[in-house]
Amino acid sequence: MPQFFLNKRLIFLLVSIIILVALIGFSLREREELTLPEQFLKDTTGWIQNVFSKPQGYVTEFFEDMRDLQNTYSENKELKSRLDELAKLEADVQQLTKENDELREILDKKESLRAYEPTQATVIGRNPDRWHEILIINKGKSNGLEPNMAVVSANGYLIGKVKSTQQFTSTIQLLSAMDPTNRISAEIQGEDEYFGTIEGYDVDRELLKLKRIPYDAKIEKDQNVVTSGLGGIFPEGLPIGKVVDIEPDEFGLNQTAFVKPGANFYNIRNVMVVKREMDKPDLSEMIDDEEEEL
Structure with a gap:
């Protein structure tokens, strides 16, 4: 008798497994319509999810709105502070503009040794034998250039002067040229200002x-x-x-300062010729022993 019930249970278990597998296979296969139990189960599950999802959505949206409101408040506060700064900056700009206009009016009525008019030019020729002395640029008399005008490099450092001009080109003499008559009046800036003349170039x-x-x-x-x-x-x-470097001269009466040029005399491609706006003095009174000092 116990053996019979044991076999019966085993047969029931096997039949249940077969039915379960069949149901799983039946549910997984592609069908156009679901069975009534499946439809009931899906509808019930969907209704329950809908019931719980709506309150959850309301709660989620509420906290998101609160977070957005807090962010908006912080941004609004920051924007207000920037607007206050902007108003102050506008007031400062107006004041500075007014002061700048007043200063320009004053400066326009007063001549300055610093005032000059620049003319941009390009180097079009250099003699290999006189590389550190002479170069040719593509501007000349037709552009208002004249001899002895100062010439500066692209970075604004003095490199020489206009030696001669033609109609459409000019010859530039560099500061490194070995010309004893090439003198430039210069100033050493500092707490105490000292003056001298650029005379010569130490090639080594x-x-x-x-x-x-x-x-x-x-x-x-x-x-x-x-x-x-x-x-x-x-x-x-x-x-x-x-x-x-600074060294005394051979008689000890003066000093000679050695100056590192701000411009690279070896590689010059673009220059500016500057025309001083202030009237020139009578150079005949400034020439000593037929040597011109600029």
Whole structure:
């Protein structure tokens, strides 16, 4: 008897497994319509999900709205602070504009040694034998260029002067040219200003020689050297370079400063020729021993 019930249970279990597998296979196969139990189950599950999803959506939207409101408040507060700063900046700009206009009116009525008119030019020729002395540019008399006008590099440093002009081209003499008559009136900037003249070029050290500095002048390295504007031709304030060394002259009456040029004399492609706007003085009174000082 117990053996019979045991076999019966085993047969029931096998039949149940077969029915379950058949149901699974039946549910997985592609059908156009579901059975009534499947439809009932899906409808019931969908209705329950819909009941719970709506409150959940309302809660989620509520917290998202609260977060957006908080972000909007923070952004609004930041924008207000920026608007306050903008109003202050506008007031400052108006005040500075007014002051700038007033200063321009004053400056327009006062001549300055710094005032000049630039003319851009391109280097079109260099003689290999005189590479560090002469170059040719593509602007000339037709562009208003004249001899002795200052010439600066693309980065604004003085490189020389106009030596001669033709109708459409000009010859530029560099500061590194070995010409004893090529003198530039220069100033060493600092707490105390000292004046001298650029006379000559040390080829080995690639330094300009700033001579005729008073013997008691206290010059330090890295002081800026600019044109003084007192030579009558060049405008004031054109940068030349920096002092790297200072030595007394052979008689001990003056000093010579060695200046590292701010421009690269070897590689020059574009330049600016500057025309000083202030009237030129009578150079005949400034020539000493037929040597011109600019």
